[in-house]
Each structure stands twice: as C-alpha cells, then as structure tokens.
C-alpha cells in the first residue's frame with residue numbers, strides 16, 4: 001500500500017516539475033491542464049482529479065472547460081494543483097508560480113515592484129507554512145495544532161491564511177475521507193494517527209482570508225444513483241460512476257459524444273437531482289490574490305513521510 005502511494009507521489013512530483021517549466025506568458029490554460037493530465041497517464045497513473053489552475057484571486061476548483069480560450073498573462077499568480085492515483089491510491093500536491101514575460105524574466109510586468117515582491121512573499125510564506133505544518137505531523141497530534149502552526153507562520157509575515165479552506169485526509173479512491181486539516185488555530189480535538197494519509201495545503205493572501213463560491217463549476221463528483229427521466233443523463237451518470245467512482249472529474253473529460261447543449265442539459269439534471277456534486281470555483285472574498293502550497297504525507301509514529309516531495 002505504501003508502495004502504491006509512493007508511486008503516485010513520484011508521478012505527481014515529476015509532473016509538477018514539468019508543469020512549472022511549461023508556465024509562460026500566453027500559454028493556454030487548457031493546454032496546461034491537458035499536459036498535466038496526459039503526463040500523469042503516460043507515467044502509469046490516472047488523474048485523481050482534474051488539474052486545477054487557479055489564477056490570482058481565483059483560489060481553487062478552476063479547471064478548463066473544453067472551449068477555454070484563456071491564456072496565462074505575465075505577472076499572474078498561478079496555482080497548479082494536481083493529483084494522481086495508482087489503483088485508487090492518491091497523491092495530491094500544489095505549487096504557486098508567477099508567470100514570467102516572454103523574455104523569461106520578471107521585468108516589464110503589469111505589476112509594480114512592490115506588488116511583485118508581495119507575490120513572491122506569499123509563495124514563500126505558503127511554502128514555509130507547509131514545511132512548519134509538516135514538521136508537527138506525527139501520531140497523536142491534534143489537527144488544531146497543525147492549523148495553529150500554519151496560522152502563526154502566516155500572520156508573522158503580516159499575511160492571512162484562508163480560513164475556510166482546509167487540507168484533508170485521503171483514503172483509497174476517496175479524496176476527502178473525513179478529517180479536515182485546518183489552516184487556522186481552531187478548537188479541534190481530532191487526532192491524526194499513524195498510517196493516516198493527509199494532504200496539507202495552506203493558502204496565503206493579503207486579503208480578508210476567506211473564499212466565496214462563484215456560480216460556475218467545471219469539476220464534479222459522483223454522489224449517488226438517482227432515477228432520471230432523460231436517457232442522456234442516465235447514460236452519463238453510468239459512465240461517471242464506472243470511470244471515476246467517487247473521484248472528482250472534469251466536464252471536459254465527458255463532453256465528447258454529446259451534441260451541442262446536450263451535455264450541459266444532462267449535467268444540469270444530474271446536479272439538480274443530487275446525483276452529482278458540483279465544485280464551484282472559489283475566489284478570495286475581497287478579490288485579493290492567493291498563493292497555495294500542498295504536499296501529501298503519510299503519518300508515522302514519530303513524524304511523517306512526504307510522498308510528493
């Protein structure tokens with residue numbers, strides 16, 4: 001089992017490094033998410049969820065729809081959040097980068113020097129908060145203790161953690177298996193134990209430190225079988241359950257084979273009948289930019305092993 005986690009972790013680390021290298025001005029977001037998902041498959045894994053590319057104040061849950069024409073712009077603060085699984089054993093990791101200009105440096109950006117510095121500070125702080133959180137992880141630690149370390153690290157830099165986003169425990173085929181790992185100091189007596197697989201993911205901002213739901217959703221998850229009137233919706237639900245089980249998937253992955261608006265109609269019916277859960281795009285409430293860092297760890301008696309190092 002640990003071997004499987006190590007394999008998915010290795011895939012995620014390698015693809016993450018390749019994705020970072022690919023980031024540059026005018027790259028299509030669609031090309032980046034497809035590149036990440038394709039490389040994961042080439043290395044013998046499957047995407048555990050659609051590659052999330054969340055830019056600037058967009059904090060999480062954005063992946064390209066199939067008609068996405070958006071491009072990375074120089075100075076953008078880009079969060080690349082990717083996951084792979086091997087036979088259901090999931091590794092989840094994220095990194096944040098600033099998009100360079102065509103001349104591959106950080107001059108001539110649509111940001112002041114101060115704003116650029118702030119972005120690098122947010123990236124470093126998210127990484128530092130992640131490292132400090134990981135160094136507290138061992139059998140018997142309260143999850144509140146991990147959140148406290150994240151919050152203290154971030155506020156010491158005069159920045160804020162995003163308080164309503166958390167890390168999570170994972171299980172085979174389950175991305176969020178019940179335990180939340182807070183990014184703030186909260187009363188939480190729940191303890192992590194040896195063998196737990198945890199995704200720890202601090203988000204750092206200079207805004208109010210909360211995210212809010214947008215209307216749009218491009219990532220979904222199977223919830224339950226439901227009686228459905230529309231044949232297309234019934235077929236789509238079967239296909240979803242068969243291919244992704246309870247793991248998140250992209251609308252983009254399923255759109256082929258549907259004509260015109262048929263796909264959107266079928267998805268809408270699956271969502272309204274609560275057969276499928278939509279992950280709405282999340283943005284920082286005050287519109288401030290956000291940086292994120294994430295690793296997956298396996299809890300040990302006296303520490304933990306980082307599988308996405």
Ligand code: MN
Nearest residue numbers: 081092093094
């Ligand atoms: Mn993630």
Ligand code: MN
Nearest residue numbers: 092199201294
């Ligand atoms: Mn995660």
